[in-house]
Amino acid sequence: MSTTGSSGGFASRLQSAVEQRRSQIVLGLDPDPARLWPQALEAATGSSAAELAASAVEAHCRALIDAAGPVCVVVKPQLACFEQLGAPGREALGAVAAHAKAAGLLVLADGKRGDIDISAAAYGRSLVAHTETPFGLVDGLGADAFTANPYIGKDALEVLVNGAREVGAGVFVLVRTSNPGAADFEDLELAAGGTLWERVATTVDQLGDSAALSDVGAVVGATAPQHVARMRELMPRAIFLLPGVGAQGGKVEDLAAAFAPGPAGGLVSASRSIVFAFEEHGGSPAEAARAKAETLRDAAWALGAAD
């Protein structure tokens, strides 16, 4: 039973969307209530600071989706940014996810979750499925995929992956992130050879299904392009989610190896560089966001289409 609203598994839905839209751009939604587009502030309604802020965040994300969504293929809400607004934030998150899906975008819930057995299962239900209760089914967020943290082990990841697979959703496991601190643990050399992230990459490959593009993807920071080819070697069928382009200094041009399995093999995630493009380039927030997303889309597609 699928609650993701489309037929086929995540990878095949993504593949269709990428080919149809000729885009591999993931629109990151990490709204800071103190830096919303002006039009969103004016649209706020509610009777508490949390309700007002959440409604402004929702209006901001809707406007961003309307502006840049047509040239993107996935939206990636950063869950923390909604959670900080409490229950109204969760309502806003649900409304934003529904708006994105109605606009033909896939939804990737970015919460970097990881826990054992019953807790891992609950995260899966919360994000991509539904929960059985004595009062009837409670729908989850309805996301198409979510991000997961591998630290506590393969058994924990398996619960997340199995829960997602049951409803045709995908999981993106953190492998090698885009922050400087990735050197602290992820890059550690193991006594048995290779690095921790290479070991995690091998596990990601094992967890995936047997499709040409697997339902278990990898988060691969775009700020360390020298690793991308090695990652592709270890995870030939994984979809790479590539954050760190733009504000964090990564360049689309450095990521060609990601697209080896085809155009949907790499997803280029950008958030601040799109939403705040108007501050750098002028114009209205919406026009500048659209223009920036188009630039990123064209740069990525030129690489992805080269195969």
Next chain:
Amino acid sequence: MSTTGSSGGFASRLQSAVEQRRSQIVLGLDPDPARLWPQALEAATGSSAAELAASAVEAHCRALIDAAGPVCVVVKPQLACFEQLGAPGREALGAVAAHAKAAGLLVLADGKRGDIDISAAAYGRSLVAHTETPFGLVDGLGADAFTANPYIGKDALEVLVNGAREVGAGVFVLVRTSNPGAADFEDLELAAGGTLWERVATTVDQLGDSAALSDVGAVVGATAPQHVARMRELMPRAIFLLPGVGAQGGKVEDLAAAFAPGPAGGLVSASRSIVFAFEEHGGSPAEAARAKAETLRDAAWALGAAD
């Protein structure tokens, strides 16, 4: 500015509570809507399945806190179990946390969060502080501490720790968990010597403040007691959160090294063994939960008071 409602940092608040209650027991709250205490189901109100289930979950947790809380020192809500009920679940979580605090318990939000810069900061605000918005401050959950995942590096942990420290809250970093999969990555031997979890333990020690009991604690699975002495060596001032006692097979008696820095050096977390004690031992759910918590408390206190 503290939003945690008490003076002093987390470790000193915990220390006072442990000495006053002569207890080191953490009451885990991981409500499964399909296995709530019967009285909680009868108390449900609301107009949707999510609202009804969330109100039943809230009633269940309140009853559990009323029954077993007086012999415990901390409650540890498992965030996934509330998140799966959407916005009503977040309302229930807030009400449960407030009920626990009113009962004199500290609240440890168990979400195993981990992310970079602005996202990490947002998680901290969401759980232990508040968020500034153009519409005024939005309060977070008001927890006293939260759990964090170290995988993506020290810089990510620092943002969480600094955010918590500003409001006198604590952070518990996953070091070596209680699941079998802990062997997959946490236990890996490093080329430079030692295991990954030992390296994480050293980082936890560095991140802590200079107090006799530090504000950065460690999650240390009670199912691998052979590691506890080594962990204490690496983290002499960290508070150890010890899950895995009871349902997962760990025994309080094996954890003496945790209490080396004093009675508040080790927190014994139990959830299913308390909440479902009535199924094993008979009696009312509340009486059986209280009795089981007392047994655990006495066993732990005998070890902790031996120093």
